Amino acid sequence: MSDDTIYARRPELYDAIYSFKDYRAEVIRLAELLGSLGIAPGSRVLEAGCGTGNHLVHLRHIYSASGFDLNPGMARIASEKAPNASVFAADMTAFTVDPPVDAILSLFSSIGYLLDEAALRAAAQSFAAAIRPGGALIVEPWLTREAWVEGRPHMATYDRPDLKLARVNISGREGDHSVMAMHWLVGRPGEPVEHFVEHHRLWMCPRPTMLRAFADAGFDVRFEPDGLLKDRGLFLGVRR
Numbered sequence: 001m002s003d004d005t006i007y008a009r010r011p012e013l014y015d016a017i018y019s020f021k022d023y024r025a026e027v028i029r030l031a032e033l034l035g036s037l038g039i040a041p042g043s044r045v046l047e048a049g050c051g052t053g054n055h056l057v058h059l060r061h062i063y064s065a066s067g068f069d070l071n072p073g074m075a076r077i078a079s080e081k082a083p084n085a086s087v088f089a090a091d092m093t094a095f096t097v098d099p100p101v102d103a104i105l106s107l108f109s110s111i112g113y114l115l116d117e118a119a120l121r122a123a124a125q126s127f128a129a130a131i132r133p134g135g136a137l138i139v140e141p142w143l144t145r146e147a148w149v150e151g152r153p154h155m156a157t158y159d160r161p162d163l164k165l166a167r168v169n170i171s172g173r174e175g176d177h178s179v180m181a182m183h184w185l186v187g188r189p190g191e192p193v194e195h196f197v198e199h200h201r202l203w204m205c206p207r208p209t210m211l212r213a214f215a216d217a218g219f220d221v222r223f224e225p226d227g228l229l230k231d232r233g234l235f236l237g238v239r240r
């Protein structure tokens, strides 16, 4: 199926539907963790799968921040919001940076869009090649099978005078993939209500598989359960 996600088709809706997220508080926590991994303010920090740049807008006040996203529309919004951060379009399974950076972050489950172990290992290798020895990696994964409740209805809304959004889905599963058909209603002044459906598929990668992929790529890595969002945790790595 071709990519019909809002990342590819409707990036302008992303910030509204995720307006409940406290990106500033997340960056404060990330800076604490980066410090514990030896990454000081002013270091070169790259975000892989940066979306519309909601972490970058805060990271750039602390670090020399840059980012990339698979979808050029998302990257374009990020570069508009964080004009002093370098932002480009790239795939985390096959990107290069020169010279290597001090740290890479991949947040809010961007890595979950890699659907098998081969793709995960390709990303881990790309991360390892892009980070200097002694540098750090922080990855926020997608949910695991244990945390995924199948058949549960979910709704997210956004309610401002000029834009109303309602997004509803029932959590689905095919093997170890989460599958979600998100039904959107979009209301704007003076226009008919728009309805569209986008489809997401993410791999519920077991934690040992993720740990092994990063270790084999050259990281000393551990899982930190006290992460940014409930049930996701963070993988923290140091490049050997």
Ligand SMILES: C[S@@+](CC[C@H](N)C(=O)[O-])C[C@H]1O[C@@H](n2cnc3c(N)ncnc32)[C@H](O)[C@@H]1O
Pocket: 007, 048, 049, 050, 051, 052, 053, 054, 055, 068, 069, 070, 071, 074, 090, 091, 092, 093, 106, 107, 108, 109, 110, 111, 113, 114
């Ligand atoms: C849930 S969003 C998270 C965006 C951002 N990290 C945040 O916290 O708001 C997932 C993002 O991952 C990006 N993405 C998916 N697969 C990717 C890949 N292979 N390489 C780079 N980015 C990817 C999507 O385009 C999307 O912007």
